[in-house]
Amino acid sequence: MPGFGAVTEARSFLDLDAIDAATLRGILDKATDLRSAWAQGVRERPLTDKTVALIFEKPSTRTRISFDVAVRQLGGESIVVSAQDMQLGRGETVADTAKVLSRYVDAIAIRALKHGTLTELAAEATVPVINGLTDRSHPCQVMADIMTYEQYKGPIKDAVIAWSGDGNNVAASWIHAAQRFGFTFRIACPETLRPDADLVRWAESAGGKIVVTDSVADAVNGADCVVTDTWVSMGNNDAAVRRKLLKPYQVNADIMAMAKKDAIFMHCLPASRDEEVTAEVIDGPQSVVWDEAENRLHAQKGILYWCLS
Ligand code: CP
Ligand code: NVA
Numbered sequence: 001m002p003g004f005g006a007v008t009e010a011r012s013f014l015d016l017d018a019i020d021a022a023t024l025r026g027i028l029d030k031a032t033d034l035r036s037a038w039a040q041g042v043r044e045r046p047l048t049d050k051t052v053a054l055i056f057e058k059p060s061t062r063t064r065i066s067f068d069v070a071v072r073q074l075g076g077e078s079i080v081v082s083a084q085d086m087q088l089g090r091g092e093t094v095a096d097t098a099k100v101l102s103r104y105v106d107a108i109a110i111r112a113l114k115h116g117t118l119t120e121l122a123a124e125a126t127v128p129v130i131n132g133l134t135d136r137s138h139p140c141q142v143m144a145d146i147m148t149y150e151q152y153k154g155p156i157k158d159a160v161i162a163w164s165g166d167g168n169n170v171a172a173s174w175i176h177a178a179q180r181f182g183f184t185f186r187i188a189c190p191e192t193l194r195p196d197a198d199l200v201r202w203a204e205s206a207g208g209k210i211v212v213t214d215s216v217a218d219a220v221n222g223a224d225c226v227v228t229d230t231w232v233s234m235g236n237n238d239a240a241v242r243r244k245l246l247k248p249y250q251v252n253a254d255i256m257a258m259a260k261k262d263a264i265f266m267h268c269l270p271a272s273r274d275e276e277v278t279a280e281v282i283d284g285p286q287s288v289v290w291d292e293a294e295n296r297l298h299a300q301k302g303i304l305y306w307c308l309s
Contacts, residue, residue, distance in 0.1 A: 010122075010125065010126060010127055010128045010129075011128045011306060011307045011308075012122045012128045012129045012130070012307070013128065013129075013130045013131060013139065013140070013303050013306070013307055014118060014119065014122055014129065014130075014131050014139070015131060015137050015139050015173070015176060016137075016139045016142065016143075016173055016176035016177050016180055017176040017179070017180070017202065019180075020180075021180045021181065021182075023306070024143070024180050024181070025181075026306070027143065027299075027302040027303055027305075027306045028143060028146060028147055028150075028299070028302060029302075030301075030302040030305050030306065031143070031147060031295075031298045031299045031300075031301055031302025031303075031305075032147065032298070032302075034298060034301045034302060034305070035147075035295075035298040035301075038073065038298075043073075044074065044075075045074060045075025046074055046075065046305055046308070046309045047071060047074035047075045047076030047304065047308060048075040048076065049076075050071075050075075050076040050077070050106040050107070050308055051076060051077045051078070051079065051104070051105045051106055052067070052071045052076055052077070052078045052079070052105060052106060052107045052108070052109065052304070052308075053078075053079050053081065053101055053104075053105045053107075053108045053109070054067050054068060054071075054078055054079065054080045054081070054108075054109045054110075054132070055081055055082075055083055055086070055088075055108065055109070055110045055111070056080070056081070056082050056083060056110075056111045056132075057082075057083040057084075057110070057111055057112050057113045057117070058111050058112075058113060058133070058234045058235070059234065060111055060132070060133070061269075061270070062268075062269060062293055062296050063109075063111060063132045063133060063140065063296070064080060064111075066293075066296040066297040066300055067109055067130075067132065067300055067304075068080055069297055070297050070300045070301045070304055071304065073297075073301065074301055074304060074305065076106075076304075076308075079105070094117055094120045094121050094124065095120060095124040097121070098120070098121045098122075098123075098124035098125040098129075099124060099125070099126075101125065101127070102125045102126040102127045105127060106127055106128075106308060107127050107128045107129070107130065107304070107307050107308055108121065108125060108127060108128075108129050108130070109129075109130035109131075109132045110129065110130070110131070110132055111132040111133045111134075112131075112133075112134045112135075113134075113135065113235060114134065114135060115134040115135055115136040115137070117134070118131050118134050128307035128308065130303060130304075130307065133169065134169065135169060135233075135235055136169055136172055137169050137172045137173045137176070138169050138170045138172075138173050138268070139173045139176070140296065140299060140300055140303060141170055141173065141268045141296070142170065142173040142174055142176070142177045143299040143300075143302070143303065144292060144293075144295040144296045144298070144299040144300075145174075145177075145227070145266055145268070145292060145295075146177060146181060147295045147298065147299050148266060148288055148291050148292040148295045149161070149224075149225055149264070149266070151288075151291060151295070152264050152288055152291075153224060153225070153262075153264065156181050156182075156183045157181060157182040157183060158182065158183060158184075159183045159184070159224045159225065160183070160184045160186065160222065160223045160224050160225075161174065161178070161183055161184065161185050161186070161223065161224065161225045161227060162186045162187075162188070162219045162220040162223035162225065162226050162227070162259065163185065163186070163187040163188065163189075163219065163226075163227045163228065164187075164188045164189075164216050164219060164220060164226065164227075164228055164249045164250075164251055164255060165188075165189060165228040165229055165231065165246060165249045165251070165276050166189060166193050166229060166230070166231055166233070166242065166246060166276075167187060167189045167193050167194045167195035167212075168193075168229055168233050169233065170229045170268050171187055171189075171195050171229070172195055172196065172199055174187075174227070175187075175195055175199055175200065175203050175208070175210055176199075176203070178203060178208045178209060178210060179202075179203040179206050179207065179208030183209070184209040184210075184211070185208075185209070185210050185211070186210075186211040186213065186218070186219040186220075186223065187210070187211070187212050187213070187219060188213050188214065188215060188216045188218065188219035188220070188249060189212075189214070189246075189249060190214060190245040190246065190249070191214060192245065193242070193245060193246070194212055195212065200212060216248065216249060216255055216258075217258055220255055220258040220259050221258050221259075222258075222259065222260060223258075223259040223260065223263055224259070224260055224263055224264075225259075225263055225264050225265070225266060226251055226255065226256060226259050226263055226264075226265050226266075227265075227266045227267065228249075228251045228267055228276045228277055229267065229268055229276065230270065230271070230272055230275070230276055231243055231246045231272070231275055231276050232272075243275065246275075246276065249276070250274075250275065250276060250277065250278065251265065251276065251277040251278070251281055252277070252278040252280070252281060253278065253280055253281060253284075255281075256281055256286060263286060264286055264287070264288045265277070265281055265282065265284075265286045265287045265288065265289070266287075266288060266289065266292050267282060267287075267289050267292070268292070269289060269292075269293055271289075
């Protein structure tokens, strides 16, 4: 497979800092080829005779449906299951679950409450494991986001991406991506909701250009793209405090006006209109959120292809 680095173990897609830059670029190139091929009516079936388990410990619309469709369009079979409907939900260990599932399926994608569940599953499984979001990261989302950026604005290398809002799991994957893809990531957020300091240190020590600030203007001025996410992620139980802290970080028309004139707006969805972003922005001409959601399908085809072929 041209463009992909040699990998000897099961090819798990756990986080963007765990995969080298050339491999990530190869996955996106393949995803872009598969997007064009599908649009032109070309059908590639590299997952023929393969089965993928999709396990969810938390709700999902996009991840669940786009992975299911991606597997089917690539010629495979998928099994979507809520962790609550598995013995996992009543105490069977992650390790035992990993060993058993490895005897049935060719890959496992999981949305886990705790990041440790993902890493333990990957350590114990003999098949590739894919991160479909944890409390710490959301790498499939950010692969789709980079695809979307490049669809509109060309190579993301040396671009300036500005985030205004919670320094959450999606922001963490953006920080990984900034180092791997060579763009600047500026994040404006309240002090108590900043991304993990070790994560920022890792990115900076590996040459990543990261700016963490409490000033929205410092993050957004002259940016090529403005991104945000919900103020209250799944599992957060301090909604009132967060809404108060994050109010000044809402992406509205005034904030968009600080970015470049042709800047785009992205949001992983689901969105709360008039909380983290105004309806005017998310439903306005600079918003690319529907293409971004569509690209989950294409990006995950690239990821599945890499994991399984
Ligand atoms: N963006 C995203 O992962 O959406 P879901 O929670 O609907 O999967
Ligand atoms: N940060 C959000 C992303 C949802 C796709 C959450 O974890 O709930």
